[in-house]
Amino acid sequence: MEDKTFQSFLEVVPSLKEMLDEDIGVVVADKTNIIFYLPGDTINLNHKVGDKLLVGEPLYKTIKSGKKHSSIVSKEIYGIPFKAVTYPIKDSKEMIIGAVGISKSLKDNFEVEEASENLFVSLQQTNASVTEICNGSQNLFASIEKIVESSKRAEEKLKESYQILDLIQNVARQSNLLGLNAAIESARAGEYGKGFSVVASEMRRLAQLTGQSSKNVSKILIDMNNSIEDIKKFVNQVHTISESQVAETEEITAVMEKITLDSQRLADSAKII
Known part of the structure; x- marks a missing residue:
């Protein structure tokens, strides 16, 4: 048997x-x-x-x-x-x-296990890099938003400067007119108005200087305003791109996390086999 x-x-x-x-x-x-x-x-x-x-x-x-x-x-x-x-x-x-x-x-099994572990390690490193890029994009986006806010504040301050400049120019015109009237009155006063004539002349000269200075400042402010407008356009473009990058990197991070998790499961399965 x-x-x-x-x-x-x-x-x-x-x-x-x-x-x-x-x-x-x-x-x-x-x-x-x-x-x-x-x-x-x-x-x-x-x-x-x-x-x-x-x-x-x-x-x-x-x-x-x-x-x-x-x-x-x-x-x-x-x-x-x-x-x-x-x-x-x-x-x-x-x-x-x-x-x-x-x-x-078990040669093939061990090779699959080793490849799966290497893939998992590589994906972990890639995932870490993508996460770092995502964090960098978010920080960049936050910084650009601060620049946008600063540009808005600069624009508001520039408008305030225009208002102050208008006030100065108005004062200069009133002072010039006042000086002119004073000069006319001093001429009528004859010998008695000579001292007042000097004051009136200085008032008109000061008004003219102030007017000319305000014109120069106005030109500078206009140039500044144009520069700020250019900066605003550029910053808004970068802001839009940065916002898009943040959304895209967040999606990539989510996908990489899923792939990393799947590769870990694959590595664990290879060990079991």
């Missing part, structure tokens, strides 16, 4: 690799020796038919315990990582007569 059980195994085992279409190696042993070995495409544990089972090895443990054993073997031992699983072989009376071991290459 024992021979028939092994015979059945040995008839099926050579076809396992082809049926599963996997890079696997298969070894079959009775209670003491290896009776069949088929290496995988990349996995060769160097078993030989007739080799005695060593105490402590997976096949030996499975035969003694009657339980399945599973372990991951790192690439440092055989040059390639693989999963080793051993199952007990029982006869019709449920007596353990041997064990079968299957070794499956």
Whole structure:
């Protein structure tokens, strides 16, 4: 019966690799020796038919315990990582007569895991950079808004300056008119109005100087107003662009966070596999 059980195994085992279409190696042993070995495409544990089972090895443990054993073997031992699983072989009376071991290459799995982890790290760094850009855009937008407010205040102050200038020009005109009237009256007064004539003359001269100065200041204010208008146009353009960039970078940040989360799930899934 024992021979028939092994015979059945040995008839099926050579076809396992082809049926599963996997890079696997298969070894079959009775209670003491290896009776069949088929290496995988990349996995060769160097078993030989007739080799005695060593105490402590997976096949030996499975035969003694009657339980399945599973372990991951790192690439440092055989040059390639693989999963080793051993199952007990029982006869019709449920007596353990041997064990079968299957070794499956984990090379692709480990490469996927490594690539997933590298992708996750890269995405984390990219996400951090995008977040920094987003924060920078928000800070830039806030600074531009302050400039816009400052431009508005400068424009308001300029309007106030125009009002003050109008007042000065009006005073200059009134002073000039007053000086002219004073000069006329001093001329009528003759010898008695000579002193007053000097004062009137100085008043008119001061009024003329004030008028000319106010004209110069007016020209400067006009130039300033034109410059402020140009600045306002430029700042408004930058403000619009900055506002758009903030919205776009926020969208990119949200997308990057989702991609980073998905890549982390992928890396975790690769570890589980």
